[in-house]
Amino acid sequence: MTMSDKYPSESGRRRFVKGVVGSAALSGVGVGGAATIDIATQPAGGGGGPTQFAAIQQLGGPAPRGMPYIPVETDEEGYLRGVWPEVETVTEEGVTYDVAQMELGGQTYSSAWYQYCGRQNAPGVQPSADQNNYFLSAGSPDYEWQAEELSEGDQIHVDDFAGYEDWGNGFGDDGVGKPAQATWRSEGTDNVLPVVLIRSKRVEELAQEDSEAGNWIEAASTNGIIAYLNVCTHFCCVPGYKESGSAAQYDAENGVYCQCHQSTYDPFTPEFGTFVALPRPD
Numbered sequence: 639m640t641m642s643d644k645y646p647s648e649s650g651r652r653r654f655v656k657g658v659v660g661s662a663a664l665s666g667v668g669v670g671g672a673a674t675i676d677i678a679t680q681p682a683g684g685g686g687g688p689t690q691f692a693a694i695q696q697l698g699g700p701a702p703r704g705m706p707y708i709p710v711e712t713d714e715e716g717y718l719r720g721v722w723p724e725v726e727t728v729t730e731e732g733v734t735y736d737v738a739q740m741e742l743g744g745q746t747y748s749s750a751w752y753q754y755c756g757r758q759n760a761p762g763v764q765p766s767a768d769q770n771n772y773f774l775s776a777g778s779p780d781y782e783w784q785a786e787e788l789s790e791g792d793q794i795h796v797d798d799f800a801g802y803e804d805w806g807n808g809f810g811d812d813g814v815g816k817p818a819q820a821t822w823r824s825e826g827t828d829n830v831l832p833v834v835l836i837r838s839k840r841v842e843e844l845a846q847e848d849s850e851a852g853n854w855i856e857a858a859s860t861n862g863i864i865a866y867l868n869v870c871t872h873f874c875c876v877p878g879y880k881e882s883g884s885a886a887q888y889d890a891e892n893g894v895y896c897q898c899h900q901s902t903y904d905p906f907t908p909e910f911g912t913f914v915a916l917p918r919p920d
């Protein structure tokens with residue numbers, strides 16, 4: 639079962655409809671030319687438009703691109719939090735808006751990475767929102783270890799991933815990576831940013847590589863732990879990492895599988911590209 643199964647059916651329908659709208663807008667920009675891009679880059683609020691991103695790689699299925707990484711850091715006690723860039727105010731073509739953006743690991747990391755699938759309306763995506771950057775344990779997680787050891791809202795600690803070198807849950811191979819489901823910058827709001835964290839030897843190895851991918855992972859991970867926004871870039875479902883027996887039919891038993899339309903992703907291979915972020919409502 640994925641997190642998406644746990645939403646009430648009526649909210650699932652709403653998410654699907656919203657996803658269709660978001661996806662249509664994105665594909666419209668992809669093929670529609672300058673007129674559409676003008677709309678995206680001159681919104682009432684701002685912060686949308688063509689945006690470079692780093693994401694977990696999209697492998698198969700209809701999703702147009704990967705799901706964006708969230709750079710991870712530890713505090714002095716070992717609790718995990720997402721990096722949020724410094725906020726600056728910019729003016730473009732007479733429109734003034736805030737942007738949270740920084741150079742990190744050879745990439746331009748921006749809060750606009752998360753502006754798709756309705757998350758552009760999430761309070762936590764507002765650049766200057768005073769939100770909690772710590773990853774908080776999700777309610778009713780799909781992983782047995784997490785359900786036993788953490789309560790909803792608990793901060794997640796590096797030590798929670800003990801045994802990651804050979805953790806397994808019967809789906810795919812053991813020792814690929816130990817996951818946790820979390821929320822981020824979402825306290826006090828219904829528009830939640832769902833996150834998956836994974837600690838893996840593959841992340842540690844990739845961080846040693848002298849390559850674009852290695853440089854990014856080195857900067858965006860800590861102690862072999864990565865995080866990504868777990869919102870499918872197709873129609874906005876919440877996929878699962880090692881959560882479903884069906885994933886094996888799509889060669890995704892050791893990766894991320896979206897049960898809605900069978901998109902698959904590899905969380906251990908970064909993908910870099912440009913997408914059109916949807917404008918925030920502010």
Ligand code: FES
Pocket residue numbers: 699700701870871872873874875896897898899900901
């Ligand atoms: S929402 Fe369609 S594949 Fe994920």
